[in-house]
Amino acid sequence: MSVLTISAITADIGGYVGHSAVHPDLSDVALQRVDAAISQGLLIDGAVNSCGDDINLVMTHRHGVDAEPVHHFAWDTFVELTELAKRLHLYGAGRDLPADAFSGNVGETRPGVAEMEIFERPSEPLIVFAADKTSLGAWNLPLYKIFCDPCNTAGLIIDKGMHAGFTVEVYDLIERRKAFFNCPEDLYDLLSYIGHHRTVRDQACLSPGNPDDPVASTSTSLLSLIAGRCVGKDDPIMIVRCQSGLPAVGEVLEPFANPHYVAGWMRGSHNGPLMPCALDDAHPARFDGPPRVVAMGFQLADGRLVGPRDMLGDISFDRARTQALEMDDYMRRNGPFEPGRLPIEDIEYTTRPQVVERMHGRWEPIEEPTPTPAYR
Ligand code: F6R
Ligand code: MG
Numbered sequence: 043m044s045v046l047t048i049s050a051i052t053a054d055i056g057g058y059v060g061h062s063a064v065h066p067d068l069s070d071v072a073l074q075r076v077d078a079a080i081s082q083g084l085l086i087d088g089a090v091n092s093c094g095d096d097i098n099l100v101m102t103h104r105h106g107v108d109a110e111p112v113h114h115f116a117w118d119t120f121v122e123l124t125e126l127a128k129r130l131h132l133y134g135a136g137r138d139l140p141a142d143a144f145s146g147n148v149g150e151t152r153p154g155v156a157e158m159e160i161f162e163r164p165s166e167p168l169i170v171f172a173a174d175k176t177s178l179g180a181w182n183l184p185l186y187k188i189f190c191d192p193c194n195t196a197g198l199i200i201d202k203g204m205h206a207g208f209t210v211e212v213y214d215l216i217e218r219r220k221a222f223f224n225c226p227e228d229l230y231d232l233l234s235y236i237g238h239h240r241t242v243r244d245q246a247c248l249s250p251g252n253p254d255d256p257v258a259s260t261s262t263s264l265l266s267l268i269a270g271r272c273v274g275k276d277d278p279i280m281i282v283r284c285q286s287g288l289p290a291v292g293e294v295l296e297p298f299a300n301p302h303y304v305a306g307w308m309r310g311s312h313n314g315p316l317m318p319c320a321l322d323d324a325h326p327a328r329f330d331g332p333p334r335v336v337a338m339g340f341q342l343a344d345g346r347l348v349g350p351r352d353m354l355g356d357i358s359f360d361r362a363r364t365q366a367l368e369m370d371d372y373m374r375r376n377g378p379f380e381p382g383r384l385p386i387e388d389i390e391y392t393t394r395p396q397v398v399e400r401m402h403g404r405w406e407p408i409e410e411p412t413p414t415p416a417y418r
Contacts, residue, residue, distance in 0.1 A: 156261045
């Protein structure tokens, strides 16, 4: 059995129309490049899909995680797509790819990267999730449910392969630190770190599994910190392996049947429900949203990607879609008031500071009131 690497890399190359979708010409060119990389032996296989204005490459190869040739390939692909996006005058073309030269790892620049090295099992079902108009913390609640909540994952109770639970690695991207939590023993401690959506400060991301035997991997690049301002949300991606001692496909999909509120949506500044979508419906519209998630199911066959199957397009998620739209109605009634809008500290990387500047000098300290006796 040889080690196989799965790399899922996503980036916003330029929107069609506005920030809503990827132009089909970009997907065609990306697919041609992936096919060429397969012919040249760099990749075993590759798939090109999108969610909203983010294109994603799912690739299998034998070069390991953070492999320079694979990251370079993804980077060059995004650069070529950017040139095409510029020719089509697509919206924000090239805005998310920093002008600096490639540093050897795309994760240190704009694109979101989820990668894992695995020993491919005789049958290896896995799901790649991609979301748009939200941030990395969007995966926290689903991952908690999938790997730590027996009300979601019946296998935690009745499958001896996972009865001992999972180890969860949490990234605190603001403090630049990470820690492992062994669940269920450390469950309450884990929840004290991952139970918020704050997109900038104290961001924590889940990446469950033992590093030597990963079962899930999420992207962890925080765009606002790289760019110094919000030029969109981080639009996360993640890979989850399924079945045979791991959560079943249905257990992995189950959290998305109950849309949860995530940070993002319009101008990266609002809370909205994460709406599960078919691949063909993953095009944000209302208030630039609502935030969307798609799920691409694959079977691996000696590294080849058999798929994708559109897992969240199934009718069993229709009610979740309806529920998400009702949640939209409620949240939009809040307009720019919390919790419709994110807390002030979470939107400090948006364009708001430029507006706040105008009020500089208008604010005065509040004088302490002179105590007035109630009776003279
Ligand atoms: C959110 C997003 C959009 C834009 C909005 C304004 O992640 O991408 O909601 O923030 O459309 O975009 P600009 O500033 O490019 O006009
Ligand atoms: Mg996007």
